[in-house]
Amino acid sequence: MENVSHLSCINCGKEYKPLPDRYLCYDCGDKGLLEVEYDYEKVAANWSKEELANTADQRIWRYRSLLPIEDDTPLPPLAVGNTPIYESKKLAEELGLENIWIKDDGLNPTGSLKDRASAMAVVKAQEADAKIISCSSTGNAASSLAGNAASMGGKLETVIFVPGRAPGGKLAQLLIYGANVVSVQGDYQAAYDLSAAAIKKWGWYNRNAAINPYMVEGKKTSVLEMAEQMDFDLPDWLVFSVGDGCTIAGAWKALKDLKEIGFIEKVPRLLGVQAEGCAPITSSFYSGEPLTVVDENTIADSIAVGNPRNFVKAIRGVKNSNGEMINVSDEEIYEMMRLLGRTTGIFGEPAGVAGLAGIRKMVSKGEIKSNSRVGFVVTGNGLKDVKNAREAAKEPLSIKPDLDLLEKEFIQQGVIKG
Ligand SMILES: *Cc1c(COP(=O)(O)O)cnc(C)c1O
Ligand SMILES: [Zn+2]
Numbered sequence: 001m002e003n004v005s006h007l008s009c010i011n012c013g014k015e016y017k018p019l020p021d022r023y024l025c026y027d028c029g030d031k032g033l034l035e036v037e038y039d040y041e042k043v044a045a046n047w048s049k050e051e052l053a054n055t056a057d058q059r060i061w062r063y064r065s066l067l068p069i070e071d072d073t074p075l076p077p078l079a080v081g082n083t084p085i086y087e088s089k090k091l092a093e094e095l096g097l098e099n100i101w102i103k104d105d106g107l108n109p110t111g112s113l114k115d116r117a118s119a120m121a122v123v124k125a126q127e128a129d130a131k132i133i134s135c136s137s138t139g140n141a142a143s144s145l146a147g148n149a150a151s152m153g154g155k156l157e158t159v160i161f162v163p164g165r166a167p168g169g170k171l172a173q174l175l176i177y178g179a180n181v182v183s184v185q186g187d188y189q190a191a192y193d194l195s196a197a198a199i200k201k202w203g204w205y206n207r208n209a210a211i212n213p214y215m216v217e218g219k220k221t222s223v224l225e226m227a228e229q230m231d232f233d234l235p236d237w238l239v240f241s242v243g244d245g246c247t248i249a250g251a252w253k254a255l256k257d258l259k260e261i262g263f264i265e266k267v268p269r270l271l272g273v274q275a276e277g278c279a280p281i282t283s284s285f286y287s288g289e290p291l292t293v294v295d296e297n298t299i300a301d302s303i304a305v306g307n308p309r310n311f312v313k314a315i316r317g318v319k320n321s322n323g324e325m326i327n328v329s330d331e332e333i334y335e336m337m338r339l340l341g342r343t344t345g346i347f348g349e350p351a352g353v354a355g356l357a358g359i360r361k362m363v364s365k366g367e368i369k370s371n372s373r374v375g376f377v378v379t380g381n382g383l384k385d386v387k388n389a390r391e392a393a394k395e396p397l398s399i400k401p402d403l404d405l406l407e408k409e410f411i412q413q414g415v416i417k418g
Contacts, residue, residue: 003043004068007034007213010312018068020127023211033313034213035253036068040260049263052228058082060116060221066257068217073123078109078151080119081221085229091343092374095356096363100374101235103226104346106381110147110173111140112302112352113222113247113379118144120218121207125156130205136161136195138188138243138301139170140380145207146177159204161195163188167301167349169384187296189307209246210309219250220257222377227258234268235373237362241354242272242281242325243303245314247379252317268375270323271368272314273358275300275330275351281311282325285318299330299388302351302380324367328357334392336360337382347382347389 007016009025009032016022016034025032047065055062060081061069085103092100108115118141125133133149133156135141142160149156158179162171163186174181184191192208199206209215227234234255240248251270258264274282277297284291291311296304308314318325336356340346355376362368382389397413399405411418 001068001070003038003065005037005039008037009033010035010316020124020214021130021205023206023213031312033210033310035313036213036217038066038257040257044261047261049232060119060218060225063221063224066224066261067120067221068214069120069123070127073126074152076119076122076148076151078115078119078148080108080115080148081225083107083225085226086344086346088344091340094339094343095360096370097359097368097374098371099235100359100376101226101230102340102344102346103222103229103375103377105222106346106348106352106378108144110144111381111384112144113219113377114140114144115148116221117141117209117215117218117246118148118207120214121145121205121212122148122152122156124212124214125205128205130156132157132159132202132204133207134159134161134195134199134204135207135209136188136191138163138304139166139384140302141207141209142166142179143170143173143177143384146174146179149179150177159198161191161198163191165301167385167387169386173384188305189293192307208309210244216246216250216253216310216313219247220254223251223254224258226375226377227254227264230375232258232264234264234266235375236268237271237359237368237372237374238268239271239273239355239359239374239376241300241303241351241379242274242314243305243351244308245281245310248272249310249313249317252313252321255321267321270318270321271355271358271362272318272323272325273355274325274327275303275333275354276327277330278304278306279327280306281308281314282327284311285315285325299391300333300350300354301385302349303354324362326358326361328354328361332357334388337389337392340378341382346378348378349380349382349385350388352378352380352382
């Protein structure tokens, strides 16, 4: 925490002491989201790329100079972060590009980028002396919180609110990690509202990502890590799918941090991608109007957020980066699940791959040039939502155990030559 100077309200600028359970500005209510501010001169003076390269901890805590955590808080043992990055010529070609770098954040311990924020929540809850952490979630924030809390071996309990539609894999994770799970009969907004009321009533630690300023700090480690993995030469574009807006807000925060301390020169442009059936942030980004709450009509459950709470930080981040927002259809998302899988061996959940469809659209519109360097983060693992994967994929060949029959089918399908 020695590098954190204060929290500031994004609405009125008022400054607050960085207490672990300081969530919103007193004066601005729901609009008064707080931002964690660092003393960048101090960070730059006491930290270097060499020191980072020599840091043994491979988890997100290797970036602790830019994280709001105390030195002595016990860290959750799960190995969050250090997810691999791949360059794929084949995928690039199919998207109309020369280069693309894919970071697979679905390989985090509970299978999504959300582990980065939830590990942070476990740290901050302990600093706040809380015994119970709670959140509402479309699924991944919940399962990652349950897993990271469980890794503390009984020190922390979780109460999780999910909408009725949460995919089976995510719900199964929650239950196996021993969370107290409340499946709210309604949409994500209903789950959110009930969680907010319960948290207020019982004083639990609040991991709701838009409200808790520390969650964005956890999420930003995905881009800090990408920068380090790419030797601080980031691509021209960085692409994320957008639900509540915290992930892309975190991406911007990482870029700002890295630039301020002189680790990078050039800042990539951010592309935020929403689903056509639920795109309130894209609409507000282009209209300049306040956000309008919309229905949640997409198979990409992790980004089906009709009433996003972090749209101000998200839109500001994308604009600051000279970036863009774009929407994609469910059909395109299914297609990208297949494309990513067959060209890279990475299995992403619908929201995890939605950004790829955005890239392809931006390339065909000429807004992303074919020789641009593009970086993309797969935000969630496909195994979490097998039902949609089965929708996306074709059926297997079903056949009697007969080799002659198999040969006939294979010739017909072109698997072998006749
Ligand atoms: C949460 C999530 C997102 C979007 O993050 P927001 O902070 O809600 O914008 C994208 N993909 C997956 C898999 C997620 O779980
Ligand atoms: Zn304020």
